[in-house]
Structure formats: C-alpha cells, structure tokens
Amino acid sequence: MAKVYNNDRGFLVIQMNGHEASNIGFGVPITGLLNQICCGTCNDSIEHKNIYYVAGINEVLCEECVDDFVSSMNHYLDNDSLRYEETHFNIIAQRLGMEERARRTHDGKIEIFKP
Ligand SMILES: [Zn+2]
Numbered sequence: 001m002a003k004v005y006n007n008d009r010g011f012l013v014i015q016m017n018g019h020e021a022s023n024i025g026f027g028v029p030i031t032g033l034l035n036q037i038c039c040g041t042c043n044d045s046i047e048h049k050n051i052y053y054v055a056g057i058n059e060v061l062c063e064e065c066v067d068d069f070v071s072s073m074n075h076y077l078d079n080d081s082l083r084y085e086e087t088h089f090n091i092i093a094q095r096l097g098m099e100e101r102a103r104r105t106h107d108g109k110i111e112i113f114k115p
Pocket residue numbers: 039040041042043044061062063064065066
C-alpha cells in the first residue's frame with residue numbers, strides 16, 4: 001500500500017508498488033500485465049519492485065537510486081521549488097488514495113499532514 005517514504009532530508013517521497021504505479025499511469029501499458037516502469041535514474045525495470053515517487057523531480061526511482069538521491073541531492077528550498085514539490089506530491093497522493101497531503105508551514109518549510 002502506498003505510503004510516505006520518510007527520509008532525513010525532508011524530500012517528499014511516496015513508496016508504492018507496481019500495481020499502484022500502473023493504476024495511476026506510470027510507465028508503458030502492456031496488455032494483461034503491469035505497466036513497464038523504469039527507474040528514472042538507472043533505467044532498471046521496477047514494476048515488480050518497490051517504486052519511489054520523488055515529488056521534487058516528478059519521477060519514479062528504484063530503492064537504490066532514491067536513497068542515493070536523498071543522500072546526495074540538494075533540497076532546493078526556494079518558493080518555486082517547494083511549490084512544485086508540494087503540488088506534485090499532492091496530485092500523486094490523491095490519485096493513490098492516500099490520506100497525507102503536503103503543505104507549507106508559516107516559516108516556509110514543507111510538512112506532511114492529514115487533513
Ligand atoms: Zn534506479
């Protein structure tokens with residue numbers, strides 16, 4: 001079941017499986033099978049693995065690549081970048097039927113809450 005993938009850098013990431021990712025349109029449809037879904041970084045097929053949606057880049061990654069992303073990428077905290085990340089997180093969370101949504105705090109940070 002889709003869930004927030006917590007990380008110590010504050011990136012908004014959703015973990016899902018291949019059925020969930022296929023249902024909301026990630027990857028290339030293959031009749032009778034899960035969509036063919038590739039990691040946006042290493043290009044491995046990930047439809048039968050845990051899939052990680054990284055809202056800040058609007059991309060799905062494999063587990064190894066998401067952990068690499070979290071540990072090595074700058075988390076841009078300017079208004080436009082946070083709005084992009086927040087918007088995309090909320091779109092995908094809604095389509096997955098998740099309870100969580102992202103919002104900005106009064107001091108400009110981003111947080112996950114349950115409305
Ligand atoms: Zn990968």
